[in-house]
Amino acid sequence: MVDDVFDEVGLKVENLHASYGAVEVLRGLDFEVAAKGVSVILGANGAGKTTTLRAICNMCNTSGSVTLGDEDITRTGTAEIVRKGVAHVPQGRGTFPELSVLDNLMIGAYTRKDKEVKDDVDRWFEIFPRLSERSDQLAGSLSGGEQQMLAVARALMCRPRLLLLDEPSLGLAPLIIEDLFERFTTLNKETGLTMLVVEQNANLALEMADYGYVIESGEITLSGTADQLKNDPAVQEAYLGA
Amino acid sequence: MTWNFDILPDFIFNGLSLGAIYGTVALALVLIFKATTLINFATGELAMLGAFLVYVLHMEQGLWLWLSMALAMVLSAGLGVLIERTLTRPFDPEDHLPVVLITLGLFLIINAVAGDIWNYQVRILTNPFGKFPDWVPSVGGDRFVEVFGSRLKYQSIGIWLTLAVALFALGLILNRTKAGLAFRAVSSNVESARLVGVHTGRTLGFGWAIASAFGTLGAVLVAPQLGGVNPNMMATILIYALAGAALGGLDSLGGAVLGGILVGLIQAVLVTWGGVVVFGQLYMSILQLAAAFLIILIVLLFRPSGLFGTRRVERV
Numbered sequence: 001m002v003d004d005v006f007d008e009v010g011l012k013v014e015n016l017h018a019s020y021g022a023v024e025v026l027r028g029l030d031f032e033v034a035a036k037g038v039s040v041i042l043g044a045n046g047a048g049k050t051t052t053l054r055a056i057c058n059m060c061n062t063s064g065s066v067t068l069g070d071e072d073i074t075r076t077g078t079a080e081i082v083r084k085g086v087a088h089v090p091q092g093r094g095t096f097p098e099l100s101v102l103d104n105l106m107i108g109a110y111t112r113k114d115k116e117v118k119d120d121v122d123r124w125f126e127i128f129p130r131l132s133e134r135s136d137q138l139a140g141s142l143s144g145g146e147q148q149m150l151a152v153a154r155a156l157m158c159r160p161r162l163l164l165l166d167e168p169s170l171g172l173a174p175l176i177i178e179d180l181f182e183r184f185t186t187l188n189k190e191t192g193l194t195m196l197v198v199e200q201n202a203n204l205a206l207e208m209a210d211y212g213y214v215i216e217s218g219e220i221t222l223s224g225t226a227d228q229l230k231n232d233p234a235v236q237e238a239y240l241g242a
Numbered sequence: 243m244t245w246n247f248d249i250l251p252d253f254i255f256n257g258l259s260l261g262a263i264y265g266t267v268a269l270a271l272v273l274i275f276k277a278t279t280l281i282n283f284a285t286g287e288l289a290m291l292g293a294f295l296v297y298v299l300h301m302e303q304g305l306w307l308w309l310s311m312a313l314a315m316v317l318s319a320g321l322g323v324l325i326e327r328t329l330t331r332p333f334d335p336e337d338h339l340p341v342v343l344i345t346l347g348l349f350l351i352i353n354a355v356a357g358d359i360w361n362y363q364v365r366i367l368t369n370p371f372g373k374f375p376d377w378v379p380s381v382g383g384d385r386f387v388e389v390f391g392s393r394l395k396y397q398s399i400g401i402w403l404t405l406a407v408a409l410f411a412l413g414l415i416l417n418r419t420k421a422g423l424a425f426r427a428v429s430s431n432v433e434s435a436r437l438v439g440v441h442t443g444r445t446l447g448f449g450w451a452i453a454s455a456f457g458t459l460g461a462v463l464v465a466p467q468l469g470g471v472n473p474n475m476m477a478t479i480l481i482y483a484l485a486g487a488a489l490g491g492l493d494s495l496g497g498a499v500l501g502g503i504l505v506g507l508i509q510a511v512l513v514t515w516g517g518v519v520v521f522g523q524l525y526m527s528i529l530q531l532a533a534a535f536l537i538i539l540i541v542l543l544f545r546p547s548g549l550f551g552t553r554r555v556e557r558v
Binding site: 097 | 436
């Protein structure tokens, strides 16, 4: 058990274990994301970052407990977790390459039954004009940065309460990464969307986050506010290149 | 007999109508392959079962032929959903061997059950396009029209029109409905589909349903060319359809139709000239089947994605 760090909890994960076959990848993680807050999980390749997000969405063998708001979603199926308001932008974007940009956005709204889907498409097209220009193009033909924008816009089409971002900076040029993280920050400030980001790019991630965790070999070795982590010598050495 | 170009339109017409049927069955194969990268070897037998449903409803129960066809397509669709739910969903979708073996088992079981119920004799099934309806003005005969000095059968025209309507309907379902969008999403990226809340199992069931309905349609259309329905009616048709699907690209719906039609044309060439000129009448049917295998072999060797299949267009 961890003490509640935040007044209002968006996501609470306790004693999370996950394994692929006989290999245990997560060995009892405890962490939280504040409601309307941004938490970041820092870690090197193979530390278990991607698995952490997959475990939250029940996409691998897990034990422990995952609570969204005040609802236990540990045993909820992936497709139902989406209906409860969790959007996941997987590593490598996870767009639908054979579908048009517009269809990618429409499928993002698959769980919605309201009449405002078209309005939301227009809204994201306004925010990401590049996508609007390529509305009819196949998603597979977009550049890496455009695909990442599409993946984020697609995730937001389901109007989530919680956005999970898996290494959004991976494989993108520095300028594009900065632009992307600025947009994430704006999104969080303007809409109060709760976010959990896993990243290797600690600089930008800590800039955006209000709380952070460091994960090594499937265990959390360090946690604190973003400022505390930024000033932590170990973090500086390992992730900030100081 | 030598090369005789007077019969050119004849073989083109025959090839195009047989090919359209192969294309229909190839569509059934591709619909399931697209979503699961799995060949459903029971496609032909499910189609045969659908044709027998039409036989029972129409010939035995006396229902209107087209109503019987519609009912049979709905029932086969339901059977497709049932098979997906009970026989394929419990298995790991990444591990193809068990599911392929299951479809092979289904092939044998359905064939044996049909043989037990209806025995292996050919039973006549009304040709949906036997004669022109009365309101069509006669231009040659009541079963064909004269085109380029050849007989274009009403049956051929009917098959083409039916396929055109079916393709149009399929296009609407896949491109204009939410279930169709979900199906295309699952075909493109299963994991991401799950992450936007698509129930992938149900969506695959939907694919099985449409595929089974298309198979049934193909079987009903081909029955008159075989003299009627019998439990083994789809055995060779499935091989030609497989050749068509491989040729067009196993994950391309349009490719399946075009590939099927091409195979029909190739077959018609062999029937009209190849068999007679090269090997004599005796080897004709063997030659046709061999050609189908040859097409599959050549495509797999030199262009595994077929003519229209996607070689992934992803940029990372």
